[in-house]
Each structure stands twice: as structure tokens, then as C-alpha cells.
Amino acid sequence: MRGVALEKVIKRFGPTVVIPEMSLSIEESEFVVIVGPSGCGKSTTLRMIAGLEDVSKGKIRIGGKDVTWLPPKQRDIAMVFQSYALYPHMDVAGNMSFALRLAGKPKAEIEERVRRAAEMLELTDYLARKPKDLSGGQRQRVAMGRSIVRDAYCFLFDEPLSNLDAKLRSSMRTELAILHKKLDRTMIYVTHDQIEAMTMADRIVIMDKGIIQQVGTPRDVYNSPRNTFVAGFIGSPSMNFLDGELRGEDAVAVKGDGFELPLAPELAKRAKKTRGKKVVAGLRPEHFAVEASRAGSSESTYAKIRLDVSVAEYIGSSQFLAAKIGDAHVTAAVEAGPASEPMSSGNYLFDTSRVYLFDRESGNAI
Amino acid sequence: MADYSERRFARILGHYLALIALAVLALAPIWIMVATSFKNDVIVQSKEPLWFFFVPTLDNYAYIMTRGKFDTYLWNSVIVGTASTFLTLALGGFCAYALARAEFRGRRFIANSTLLIRMVPPAVLAVPAFALVVVFNIDNDLAVLIFFYTALNLPFAIWLLFGFYKQIPVELEEAAIIDGATPLQVFFRIMLPLMKSGYAVAGIFTFRIAWNEFILALLLTGRNTRTLPVGAAGFITDTGVEWGRIMAMGTLIVIPPLLFTFFAARQIIAGMVAGAVKG
Ligand SMILES: Nc1ncnc2c1ncn2[C@@H]1O[C@H](COP(=O)(O)OP(=O)(O)OP(=O)(O)O)[C@@H](O)[C@H]1O
Ligand SMILES: [Mg+2]
Numbered sequence: 161m162r163g164v165a166l167e168k169v170i171k172r173f174g175p176t177v178v179i180p181e182m183s184l185s186i187e188e189s190e191f192v193v194i195v196g197p198s199g200c201g202k203s204t205t206l207r208m209i210a211g212l213e214d215v216s217k218g219k220i221r222i223g224g225k226d227v228t229w230l231p232p233k234q235r236d237i238a239m240v241f242q243s244y245a246l247y248p249h250m251d252v253a254g255n256m257s258f259a260l261r262l263a264g265k266p267k268a269e270i271e272e273r274v275r276r277a278a279e280m281l282e283l284t285d286y287l288a289r290k291p292k293d294l295s296g297g298q299r300q301r302v303a304m305g306r307s308i309v310r311d312a313y314c315f316l317f318d319e320p321l322s323n324l325d326a327k328l329r330s331s332m333r334t335e336l337a338i339l340h341k342k343l344d345r346t347m348i349y350v351t352h353d354q355i356e357a358m359t360m361a362d363r364i365v366i367m368d369k370g371i372i373q374q375v376g377t378p379r380d381v382y383n384s385p386r387n388t389f390v391a392g393f394i395g396s397p398s399m400n401f402l403d404g405e406l407r408g409e410d411a412v413a414v415k416g417d418g419f420e421l422p423l424a425p426e427l428a429k430r431a432k433k434t435r436g437k438k439v440v441a442g443l444r445p446e447h448f449a450v451e452a453s454r455a456g457s458s459e460s461t462y463a464k465i466r467l468d469v470s471v472a473e474y475i476g477s478s479q480f481l482a483a484k485i486g487d488a489h490v491t492a493a494v495e496a497g498p499a500s501e502p503m504s505s506g507n508y509l510f511d512t513s514r515v516y517l518f519d520r521e522s523g524n525a526i
Numbered sequence: 527m528a529d530y531s532e533r534r535f536a537r538i539l540g541h542y543l544a545l546i547a548l549a550v551l552a553l554a555p556i557w558i559m560v561a562t563s564f565k566n567d568v569i570v571q572s573k574e575p576l577w578f579f580f581v582p583t584l585d586n587y588a589y590i591m592t593r594g595k596f597d598t599y600l601w602n603s604v605i606v607g608t609a610s611t612f613l614t615l616a617l618g619g620f621c622a623y624a625l626a627r628a629e630f631r632g633r634r635f636i637a638n639s640t641l642l643i644r645m646v647p648p649a650v651l652a653v654p655a656f657a658l659v660v661v662f663n664i665d666n667d668l669a670v671l672i673f674f675y676t677a678l679n680l681p682f683a684i685w686l687l688f689g690f691y692k693q694i695p696v697e698l699e700e701a702a703i704i705d706g707a708t709p710l711q712v713f714f715r716i717m718l719p720l721m722k723s724g725y726a727v728a729g730i731f732t733f734r735i736a737w738n739e740f741i742l743a744l745l746l747t748g749r750n751t752r753t754l755p756v757g758a759a760g761f762i763t764d765t766g767v768e769w770g771r772i773m774a775m776g777t778l779i780v781i782p783p784l785l786f787t788f789f790a791a792r793q794i795i796a797g798m799v800a801g802a803v804k805g
Contacts (some may be wrong), residue, residue, distance in 0.1 A: 245697035292801030
């Protein structure tokens with residue numbers, strides 16, 4: 161198989177196990193994003209693929225070739241470091257062309273590639289500057305430029321946009337997506353920003369504590385999170401979790417402190433098979449609605465739910481409500497509505513077709 | 527207000543007086559050396575020392591240049607100084623690089639003990655060194671002196687360069703490796719340019735010590751392998767100390783390390799790795 165594959169990879173630093181065991185296969189020219197909280201082993205994984213870190217056990221294949229014990233140079237990869245790692249004694253052009261110069265590429269080609277990369281990264285005016293005379297965002301773009309001038313089989317990015325302002329970040333996201341289409345190369349991209357993950361990825365790999373929690377398309381992981389970790393990590397604002405119990409023989413509803421929601425038949429069928437009655441209900445903020453907006457439709461899957469609203473944050477298209485259901489704090493995102501109508505406590509609606517249930521003990525989705 | 531600026535003035539004045547006093551202390555011996563080198567014997571021996579106003583003469587310089595073996599000594603010193611400095615920096619540099627980067631047992635101990643070895647005064651080593659040289663019958667060879675100076679300077683150079691290497695982020699090497707550099711390319715194209723300041727500082731110390739060293743040189747050199755300090759001491763004779771000539775020699779001895787230091791100091795740049803990594 162071509163592409164990039166990790167086969168039962170284990171990574172220990174001395175006594176600490178950072179990656180207990182990981183298997184992952186990435187298709188050729190796929191754009192895979194690895195997300196996870198800080199310290200979960202994203203950089204370590206990337207560094208093992210790059211060959212900067214030895215695996216403690218397991219195999220790594222790139223382009224079908226077993227590269228587990230090959231040095232980085234022979235792996236045909238380019239990488240953007242989380243910490244930039246710019247050569248301080250070279251100017252921007254020198255930094256970007258270093259790999260090409262080492263490879264002995266003709267001068268004209270080097271200049272052309274650097275020029276194109278600089279244009280895309282809006283660095284043309286800074287080519288003669290040294291890294292120390294650049295802003296954080298500019299340095300990050302140089303780090304990016306240094307890798308994209310190359311023609312590698314696989315590109316590795318370790319949080320390459322973390323230091324950019326929102327506008328530049330979103331334009332860089334687009335540029336990267338275009339670049340990926342154009343180059344048609346395998347790209348593995350690490351971030352802890354789930355929006356970056358959702359917008360760019362062909363597939364998302366969600367990691368926690370060195371363990372892959374779920375691999376899937378952005379839609380997959382959003383619509384059918386496999387456990388509470390994935391459910392809480394993907395989606396913004398994140399999913400609300402409420403302890404509850406299944407009602408009735410056929411698990412027709414989930415009831416907890418301050419709420420009772422009927423379950424969709426599909427979910428009820430699955431819930432019936434689980435032994436315990438104790439569950440966690442997952443409610444995404446965006447599936448709440450203001451009552452008035454849904455009233456009247458007979459096919460409605462919406463059910464009433466009471467929110468004790470403490471603060472409403474207006475963000476333009478919608479507003480976030482910081483509220484309580486029973487004693488639990490929740491966030492709801494609802495239509496902004498007219499300004500004259502202050503958001504207050506009372507009955508709201510929730511789309512019962514979008515209720516998630518998790519086993520309270522294991523955290524696994526039902 | 528007036529009070530404040532007066533006090534300020536007094537403080538600055540005090541500052542400068544102290545600085546002037548220190549400068550005089552440091553520079554007076556050099557002035558005496560240089561001045562004496564231009565005096566003839568009569569003035570040197572005169573009861574009241576003439577500090578500034580005397581008729582200068584180049585006799586002492588003419589004498590040491592023509593009558594002694596000044597050119598041989600100078601050549602020996604240059605060879606010994608540069609060769610041992612080069613060797614020290616090359617060997618010490620690689621050693622420090624390894625200590626700063628490679629993980630191996632006892633690394634810490636070695637890194638820290640280098641400085642301890644440095645605490646041994648060279649004079650203590652003189653006799654054993656002499657014994658070794660006699661046993662192996664290798665005295666009278668510049669290579670021996672180069673060897674001992676290198677050995678003498680290595681610990682300090684390693685310790686110093688170790689500190690400089692430590693400051694260079696590992697990610698820079700990793701980035702270069704990813705860019706396809708071989709270990710040698712990483713060293714010569716990334717590390718060495720960033721280590722310029724470190725090597726310059728180490729070089730200044732190493733060269734100065736090798737250039738000025740006296741006791742080992744006295745013991746380990748013969749007629750044709752003497753270095754300048756040993757040569758200068760030759761003017762202390764049975765019939766008296768030839769001050770004018772010693773000082774002329776001393777004045778000439780000072781010049782090469784000065785030039786070397788000026789050249790090397792220009793390589794010292796603060797904040798060499800600024801901008802390399804985040805934060
Ligand atoms: N050289 C090392 N020695 C020991 N432990 C290490 C080493 N490198 C990383 N770790 C540990 O491995 C874990 C994973 O680190 P890693 O850098 O891969 O996290 P990450 O997911 O990239 O986090 P972040 O988002 O903060 O960059 C951390 O707990 C870290 O402390
Ligand atoms: Mg990281």
C-alpha cells in the first residue's frame with residue numbers, strides 16, 4: 161500500500177509511555193489532520209514519521225517502503241516545525257532555498273520556486289531579511305515556505321498557523337487547501353484547533369493521551385463521535401454533557417435533572433440493548449432553538465427544554481447562551497432574534513433527532 | 527532640582543575617577559614597558575626615572591632584530607600559538623558538540639569535570655611534562671609544545687564551547703536534517719556559523735595562553751625551538767638585566783595577540799540565534 165502507515169507503533173521516553181500503541185494508515189495524497197489536546201503526542205507522532213524520533217516498537221511505512229530505521233533524508237518528507245526552527249544566520253530567501261541548494265537544484269529553478277512560495281505566503285518584501293527582524297507570524301510563514309518550496313512525497317505540518325492572526329490564518333487555510341490540490345501530495349497536519357481540522361481535513365485523527373480516539377471524515381466525527389472525548393473535542397462551542405437515565409422498557413426517553421427528551425427510534429433501539437440505565441446525554445449547543453422559530457410545524461422533532469439563562473453573548477449571526485439545565489451548566493447557540501427581545505430563562509427547544517447518548521462508565525457512544 | 531543634579535554630577539565624577547584610577551593601574555605597566563623599550567641603557571639606569579620626556583632610540587629594537595634570533599623565536603611562537611589554538615578549537619569544538627548533543631553515560635560528569643581540570647596550574651605540570659619528554663627523547667620539537675598547549679587549553683575550551691553549543695536549539699539541526707543535510711553539512715553550514723562567537727571567545731583565550739606561556743616553553747624548548755617569552759628571558763644574563771631589550775621584546779610580543787584579539791572579537795555577535803525558534 162502506498163501512502164503513510166504506522167503499524168503498531170509504540171513510543172516510550174525512558175519509563176514514560178507517550179504512545180501506547182498506534183496504528184494508522186493514510187492514503188496517498190490524502191490530507192489528514194491530527195488533533196488533540198496539548199501533550200497528547202501529536203508532535204511525537206509527527207516526529208516519528210519524519211524520522212527525528214525512533215519508534216520504540218512497530219513499523220512506519222512511507223510510499224509503501226519500510227522507513228522505520230531510515231534517516232529523515234531518505235524518507236522523502238518535508239516538515240514545518242512547531243517552533244519554526246529558522247536558520248538565524250540566513251535571510252528569508254536563504255532559509256527557503258536551503259533544501260534546494262543542498263539538493264543541487266539549478267539556480268534559476270531555486271529562484272523561481274522561492275519566488276512563487278514567497279508570493280503565496282506574502283513574503284516577497286521580506287526575502288532579504290533575517291529571521292530576527294520578522295514578526296512571529298512572518299517567521300511562521302517562512303517556516304511554511306521552507307517546506308513548500310520542496311517537492312516531497314509527504315508534507316508534515318506541526319501547528320503551522322498557530323501564531324497568525326485570524327484573517328491571515330483563514331486565508332492560509334485556503335491557500336493550503338489549494339496547495340494540496342495542486343501538489344497532490346500526502347499531507348499530515350497537526351493542530352489543536354478543531355476548526356482548522358474540520359475545514360481542511362480529508363480525514364481527522366483525534367488523539368488523547370497518545371491513543372487514537374477516532375479516525376474519520378469531518379462529517380463522521382462530528383455526526384457520530386465514538387465517545388465523549390471526541391464529542392467534546394469536535395464542535396464549537398463544545399457539546400454539553402448531562403447525566404441522565406433511560407426511561408421505560410423501550411428506552412423511549414432520557415431523563416435527568418431538569419430535562420426529559422424523547423429519543424429518536426433508531427437511538428432508542430440501540431439504547432435498549434445496553435444493559436445499564438445510567439447514561440450521559442450529549443447536546444450540541446447548535447441544536448437548541450428559540451421556541452417561536454419552530455412552532456407550528458407538525459413533523460417537528462423538537463422537544464421543549466427549560467434553560468435558566470444567565471448571560472447571552474451576541475456574536476452577530478447567532479448568540480451563545482450561558483445557561484443551566486437543572487444544576488448543570490450548558491451552552492446553547494440560538495438565532496440572534498430582534499434586539500428588543502432580551503434572552504431570558506424559559507422554555508427553549510431541542511432537536512431530539514440530534515441527541516447523543518454515551519455510556520456513563522466507559523464514555524463510549526451508544 | 528539643583529540639589530539633585532549636583533548629586534548626580536558628583537556621582538558621575540566619582541564614577542569616572544574610579545575608572546581613571548583603574549585605567550592607570552592597568553595601563554601604567556604597559557606604558558613603562560613601551561617607554562623603556564625606547565630608552566638607551568643610560569636613561570634606563572638613571573637614578574630618577576624619566577617617565578615621559580627622553581630622547582627615544584630604536585637601538586634596542588635594532589639589537590634584538592639583528593643580533594639575537596628574534597625571527598626564529600617569532601616564527602616558533604606563531605607556529606605554536608596558531609597550531610595549538612587551531613587544534614584546541616577543532617578538537618574541543620567537536621568534543622563540546624558531542625557533550626552538548628549526544629546522550630551517553632557520564633556526559634554530565636565529563637562536561638562538569640573539564641572545568642576542574644582547568645584549575646590545575648600549568649607550573650605543577652611542568653616537571654612531569656619535562657620528565658615525559660626526556661623519557662621519550664622528544665624535547666627540542668615544536669610539536670611537543672603544541673601538544674602540551676593543546677592539552678592544557680582543551681578543558682577550558684570544551685567547557686566554554688559546550689555552553690555556546692547548548693544555546694543553539696536542537697530544532698535547527700533537525701530542520702537541516704529534514705532539509706536533507708548530512709551530519710557534516712549540518713555542522714559546517716548551520717552549527718559553525720552560529721558558533722562563530724563561541725569559537726572567537728575560546729580562540730582569544732587559547733591563543734593568549736599559548737602565546738604567553740613561559741614555564742613549559744622554557745623547559746621543553748632548545749636553542750632553535752624557543753618561543754618569544756623564553757627568548758625575552760634570555761636578556762637576563764649573568765652580567766645584568768638588559769631592561770631596554772627585554773622591554774623591546776615585550777612590546778613586540780604584545781602585538782600579535784592584540785591583532786588576533788581585534789580580529790576575533792569582531793566575530794563576536796550578541797544574540798546570534800535570535801529569531802530561530804518561537805518564544
Ligand atoms: N524527549 C522527551 N522526553 C520525555 N518526554 C517527552 C519528550 N518529548 C515529549 N515528551 C512527552 O510526550 C508527551 C507528548 O508530547 P508532544 O510534544 O508529542 O505533545 P503534543 O501533542 O505535540 O502537544 P502540543 O500541542 O503542546 O504541542 C508529553 O507529555 C511530553 O511531555
Ligand atoms: Mg506539539
